[in-house]
Amino acid sequence: xxxxERRTRERAETRERIMEAAREMFVRHGHEATTMRxxxxxIEYTPTAxxxxxxxxxxxxxxxxxxxxxxxAGAFQKVGRIEDPIERLRxxxxxxxxxxxxxxxxxxxLFMTRHVGHVEPGAARGDPGEDAYAFLRETCAAAIxxxxxxxxxxxxxxxxxxxxxxxxxxIALHVVKREHGAVEWRDIRKTAALMNDVLIRGMLxxxxxxxx
Amino acid sequence: xxxxERRTRERAETRERIMEAAREMFVRHGHEATTMRxxxxxIEYTPTAxxxxxxxxxxxxxxxxxxxxxxxAGAFQKVGRIEDPIERLRxxxxxxxxxxxxxxxxxxxLFMTRHVGHVEPGAARGDPGEDAYAFLRETCAAAIxxxxxxxxxxxxxxxxxxxxxxxxxxIALHVVKREHGAVEWRDIRKTAALMNDVLIRGMLxxxxxxxx
DNA sequence: GAAGTTACCTAACGTTGTTAGGTATATGAC
DNA sequence: GTCATATACCTAACAACGTTAGGTAACTTC
Numbered sequence: 001x002x003x004x005e006r007r008t009r010e011r012a013e014t015r016e017r018i019m020e021a022a023r024e025m026f027v028r029h030g031h032e033a034t035t036m037r038x039x040x041x042x043i044e045y046t047p048t049a050x051x052x053x054x055x056x057x058x059x060x061x062x063x064x065x066x067x068x069x070x071x072x073a074g075a076f077q078k079v080g081r082i083e084d085p086i087e088r089l090r091x092x093x094x095x096x097x098x099x100x101x102x103x104x105x106x107x108x109x110l111f112m113t114r115h116v117g118h119v120e121p122g123a124a125r126g127d128p129g130e131d132a133y134a135f136l137r138e139t140c141a142a143a144i145x146x147x148x149x150x151x152x153x154x155x156x157x158x159x160x161x162x163x164x165x166x167x168x169x170x171i172a173l174h175v176v177k178r179e180h181g182a183v184e185w186r187d188i189r190k191t192a193a194l195m196n197d198v199l200i201r202g203m204l205x206x207x208x209x210x211x212x
Numbered sequence: 213x214x215x216x217e218r219r220t221r222e223r224a225e226t227r228e229r230i231m232e233a234a235r236e237m238f239v240r241h242g243h244e245a246t247t248m249r250x251x252x253x254x255i256e257y258t259p260t261a262x263x264x265x266x267x268x269x270x271x272x273x274x275x276x277x278x279x280x281x282x283x284x285a286g287a288f289q290k291v292g293r294i295e296d297p298i299e300r301l302r303x304x305x306x307x308x309x310x311x312x313x314x315x316x317x318x319x320x321x322l323f324m325t326r327h328v329g330h331v332e333p334g335a336a337r338g339d340p341g342e343d344a345y346a347f348l349r350e351t352c353a354a355a356i357x358x359x360x361x362x363x364x365x366x367x368x369x370x371x372x373x374x375x376x377x378x379x380x381x382x383i384a385l386h387v388v389k390r391e392h393g394a395v396e397w398r399d400i401r402k403t404a405a406l407m408n409d410v411l412i413r414g415m416l417x418x419x420x421x422x423x424x
Numbered sequence: 425g426a427a428g429t430t431a432c433c434t435a436a437c438g439t440t441g442t443t444a445g446g447t448a449t450a451t452g453a454c
Numbered sequence: 455g456t457c458a459t460a461t462a463c464c465t466a467a468c469a470a471c472g473t474t475a476g477g478t479a480a481c482t483t484c
Contacts (some may be wrong), residue, residue, distance in 0.1 A: 004482075007430075014431085030326075046433055048474080053431095057472065082479060112324075114242075114388050133394055150413070152406060158398050159380070162407045169381020170373070176326050182345055187371050194364060197375045199360070202414025209418060216451075226462085248441065258464055260443080353439065423474075 015053045019045050023064050027105045054093055064107040072099045076135050085142035086204070092136055092197055093167050097192040098172045112172055136160045148208045159203070166199055167192060229255045235276050239317045243273055246261055277318040284311045288347050297354035298416075302408055304348055305379050309404040312383045348372045349378045360420045371415070379404060379409055 021042040036057055040047040052062040066147065075095040082088040100107040136192050139158035143149060170179040174188050185191075201209050233254040238245040246270055252259040266272040287307040294300040312319040343363050352375065353368035355361060386400050397403075413421050 007481075012430080020434055034468080037470085047472085048434085049241065051473070111385070112388060150410070152409070155398070157396050158371070158403055161385075161395070161398065161403060162410060165381035165385050166378035166407070166411075167381065168385055169377035170377065172384050173323070173373075173377050173380055176324060183373070184369050186373065188369070191370055191373060194370065197364070198362070198374060198414035199410060200414070201377075202410035203413070206418075206421060219450075223462080232453090248440085259441085260465085261463055263442070264462065 001208055007188060011053075014049075018045075018050055018053055018060070019064055022060055023105070026061065026064065031057075031105070031109065061109055065103075068099075068103045068106045069110070071103065072096075072132055075099060076132050080135065085139055085146055086148065086200065088139050089143055089163065092139060093163065093196045093199075094193070096164075096167055097189065098173065101135075101188065104175065107171065111168060112175065123151050133164070135158070136164060143203075148205055149203050150205055153203055163199065166195060170195060220415065223265075226257075226261075226419045230257075230262055230265055230272070231276055234272055235317070238273065238276065238423070241267075243321065243385060273320065273321055277315075277321050280315045281322070282309075283315070284344055287311060288344050292347065297351055297358055298360065298412065300351050301355055301375065304351060305375065305408045306365075306380055306405070308376075309383065309401065312391065319383065320387060323380060324387065345372070348376060355415075360417055361415050362417055365415055375411065378421055382407060 001035055018039065022039045025039060025042065036047045036050055040050055041199070050060065051088070054063065061062060070097075078091060079091045079095055082091055135209065137156055137160040140159040144154060144156055144159065149159075170188065170192055174185065230251065233373045234246070234251045237251060237254065248259045248262055254260055266275065275285055284307075287310070291300055291307055294299070294303055335372065349368055349372040352371040356366060356368055356371065361371075370424060382400065386397065389395060
């Protein structure tokens, strides 16, 4: 009877070893430059063994990311307790950048590659990415509702897109152009914080900017 | 004697037909989903014929983009005549977004893919992308020199990165997530213009924002 | 002990970008 | 006119990719 448990445990261990090797290679060389054959070789299996544990390469990638998406959702949840919507907006931005820096591969998979339909049927309501976006949009709506924003900012959806896009742009350019000689990159955390401040300053009504 | 000219003309025509077919397919399906075989089939040649005109797929892509990079540099040059650096900054942003919308494939190649070393040895001084960046940085330096900016913005390089990143983020997310159901995208030109305004508002000192 | 499941392997398929090597035609020198 | 050379293209193939069909050996269940 105990051997059944050993079998399932061994299966889980093999699965874990695949994920471990894949994660490291994906992060180091990018998911396009990492081949199924190379992952298999790393753990001394044949490529087909991987397909016994994962439907295909994309499924392996998606699985690798899911856990870390929860980290993003969790970080946003913590921020959710902050009462002032404008301060909350700033902290959401900070959490977002931290996530991107700590989980670069997952970030690229989620926000920098086109997908046809990677939504897991297992997740009951939308993927965590969508939930995080919904959270951002609601924060923007609350910020507008304070009446402290510039008169042209009356659309929560549009405001959310502006806030999201700007930080995303910094991260995305950093990923793609990090080694591009012409640009002298500053510390991304500091630039992101400054950008966030500039953006929020720009969002506020005149006479509300003393808070920064 | 005239037949030599005919030969070189025919060669140029074939080359042009390859580029024409490739451009259309790259734009429609993306450069990764477009195969050399498919391009060749489109103009009724074998794949090898393309290699007689272009070193490889990347060279074909790069060549296709070079002409349109000049469009970006040219658009920036026009803007260069505007005297007020802050107004110039806004117009550079507008020109940038226009370029991205009009040349989506080139935009993706230039700013959304990692390159190892695509710099053509033919171009004397840096590629047009770098020149455009240098132009942006100088505009930022001029904007700082007016003394009208927020005190925390004293680094032209960093300011340029903030301005560039924010617009890039909007474009990049739009490209990647256009069909993502959870986000109700607004008209990108309008959102970009608003974003630009918010950003410049945020950059300005208190008491300077009446201009917007 | 028979039947079925599991975990893995060998071998292969159909793509991809790219290249070696051949052919037919046109050019230029004598 | 003839002959070496260059051009423009083709056929056939290479290596590497993601993926799959089908086999094998160990284990579980009855």
